Amino acid sequence: MPISRRGFLTSLGAGGAGIAALPLIGARGREALYGLPPMPQNAPAASASRRRDRAMASTAGMIRIDSNENPDGPGPRVLEAMHSTFSESNRYPLQLEQALIDAIAKSHGVKAENILLGCGSGEILRVAVKALTSSDRALVNPVPTFESAANYAKFLGTPVRPVPVDRKLNLDLGAMADASRGAGLVYFCNPNNPTATVHGASDVASFIEQVGKSSPNTYVLVDEAYHEFVAKPEYKTAVPIALANPQVIVSRTFSKIFGLAGMRVGYAIGQPATLNRLSGWVLDSNVTQLSLAAAITAVSDRDRIATEQKRNHATREFTTKFFENAGYTVAKCDANFLMVDIRRDVRAFKTACLKHNVAVGRAFPPLMTQLRISFGTMDEMQVATKVFKAVLTEA
Numbered sequence: 246m247p248i249s250r251r252g253f254l255t256s257l258g259a260g261g262a263g264i265a266a267l268p269l270i271g272a273r274g275r276e277a278l279y280g281l282p283p284m285p286q287n288a289p290a291a292s293a294s295r296r297r298d299r300a301m302a303s304t305a306g307m308i309r310i311d312s313n314e315n316p317d318g319p320g321p322r323v324l325e326a327m328h329s330t331f332s333e334s335n336r337y338p339l340q341l342e343q344a345l346i347d348a349i350a351k352s353h354g355v356k357a358e359n360i361l362l363g364c365g366s367g368e369i370l371r372v373a374v375k376a377l378t379s380s381d382r383a384l385v386n387p388v389p390t391f392e393s394a395a396n397y398a399k400f401l402g403t404p405v406r407p408v409p410v411d412r413k414l415n416l417d418l419g420a421m422a423d424a425s426r427g428a429g430l431v432y433f434c435n436p437n438n439p440t441a442t443v444h445g446a447s448d449v450a451s452f453i454e455q456v457g458k459s460s461p462n463t464y465v466l467v468d469e470a471y472h473e474f475v476a477k478p479e480y481k482t483a484v485p486i487a488l489a490n491p492q493v494i495v496s497r498t499f500s501k502i503f504g505l506a507g508m509r510v511g512y513a514i515g516q517p518a519t520l521n522r523l524s525g526w527v528l529d530s531n532v533t534q535l536s537l538a539a540a541i542t543a544v545s546d547r548d549r550i551a552t553e554q555k556r557n558h559a560t561r562e563f564t565t566k567f568f569e570n571a572g573y574t575v576a577k578c579d580a581n582f583l584m585v586d587i588r589r590d591v592r593a594f595k596t597a598c599l600k601h602n603v604a605v606g607r608a609f610p611p612l613m614t615q616l617r618i619s620f621g622t623m624d625e626m627q628v629a630t631k632v633f634k635a636v637l638t639e640a
Contacts, residue, residue: 304602308629310619311604313438313471313582315504317556317622320549323505323539330538338530341537348541349512353484361520364531366470366498366511370394372526373430373494373513377464378403382429387416389609391438391468394430403429409611414440414576414584418448422455425463431456434468435483436475439609439617441578445479453486453493464519466494471580473502473550474557480579487515494519501581502553503543508536557581560620567630571637582606582619587637591616594636601632 309316319327330341342362350357363369370393378384383404386395395405406424411417416437425431433452436443444452453465467483487493494515500506510532513520532540543549561583565575568585575585587594591608594616598605606617620626 306602307599308603308621308625310621310625310629311606312506313501313580313619314506315501315553315581316620316625317553318504319539319543320504320546320552322546322549323503323542326538326542327535330534333534336534338532338534338537341534341541342530342532345510345532345537345541345544348544352544353514355484355488355514358517359488359514359520361513361515361524361527362532363496363511363513363527365500365509366468366496367393367509368527368531369494369496369511369513369523370432370466370468371397372523373464373466373496374398374403375401375526376522378429380404383427385421385424385428385431385463387421387432387434387437389439389612390416390432390434391470394432394466410437410440410442413442414612414615415442416444418444418452422452422459425456426460428460428463431463431465432468433465434470436471436578436580438470438580439582439606440576440584440612440615441580441582441617442576443475443477443480443579445477446481446483447479449483450486453483453490457490457492461492464492464494466496468496470496470498470501472497473554474581475579476558477579484514491516491519494523499540499543502550502557503540504553505536505539505543508533508539510536510540556622557620560623560626563623564618564620564626564630567633571634576615582617584612584615584617586614587616588614590614597636597639598632601636603629603632 343357346357346360346362349360361369363372374384374394374397378398380402383406384394384398385406385408388407388409395407398405406428408417408421408424416433421431421433433449435449449467456463456465467487469482472482483493483495487495494513496513497511499508499510513523561578565578565583568575573585573587575583578584591613595605595607606619609615609617621629
């Protein structure tokens with residue numbers, strides 16, 4: 246019998262109640278958030294900032310549309326799979342690792358040797374930077390984009406070559422190709438986070454070909470975290486390119502459409518020899534038993550994926566229409582979030598929204614008037630847009 250999220254937590258007893266109420270422990274209103282354990286002194290500033298943002302977003306009663314998460318969470322089939330795996334929690338993951346690799350391979354029509362599991366796609370990005378860049382082999386990174394790869398490169402002392410997005414918030418592929426000469430790795434987020442813009446298959450293929458000609462030893466990592474949300478007909482996955490070209494890697498995650506951000510499951514697709522360069526840096530048993538069980542079920546749950554795509558499309562249309570009717574410019578988006586030019590400082594707007602219990606995305610320099618908003622449920626977006634209207638009017 247399928248189990249709901251409420252039933253899943255109830256089955257854990259008192260421990261489950263503790264998990265469900267974790268953001269509320271010792272709560273004294275929003276001030277309690279400042280009692281969180283401090284970050285280590287050597288923690289990157291970006292990590293500390295994201296931690297503070299997520300802590301504020303976790304306040305009781307907050308509408309959380311700040312981190313591109315799935316508001317619905319995993320489906321009932323996934324929760325049931327996790328529940329039935331609790332009895333194996335005392336064992337190191339082994340058999341389920343191979344089962345997930347096989348399930349992912351089947352879903353893409355590739356071999357198991359073309360898959361490398363990660364603790365979220367974040368681990369894949371980190372090991373790619375570690376294995377493929379160095380002090381004289383830079384990382385090429387659009388700006389703004391998902392910062393994980395660049396932040397880790399800076400931590401390692403690897404030079405980063407930032408390439409600003411163009412006026413339409415698309416990645417400047419010509420400038421990125423020029424910057425890739427002699428680089429170790431190019432990070433290509435498609436759709437790009439935070440701009441939500443996407444490049445079609447022909448643009449991606451041409452870019453990779455150009456990089457290969459001008460810098461044949463440079464690798465290209467195509468991050469397709471938001472792949473399932475894209476409706477643009479000219480878009481296609483870069484997986485076939487990664488299977489044919491040893492200099493290309495595709496990363497995917499279960500954090501977005503599958504609703505498993507808290508379970509930390511991701512993977513890379515590429516040629517075996519390419520993935521072998523990364524695998525030595527991957528932590529052993531990097532995906533937990535429950536996460537493996539959840540992902541095995543999620544990857545084949547086509548009905549759930551279709552439901553989430555439909556929900557996301559509806560909330561995307563609703564939110565886009567709200568801003569456009571209010572006279573604001575929304576970048577063309579193909580993800581579970583959008584970016585809109587609110588023509589004022591994003592930081593002040595974010596602070597004002599928090600006072601109304603709505604958490605939106607942080608600022609992404611140099612786009613200081615461009616606001617990233619994730620899509621919650623339709624009920625949440627209806628409330629959130631009323632808050633946006635009030636805050637914009639107040640300003």
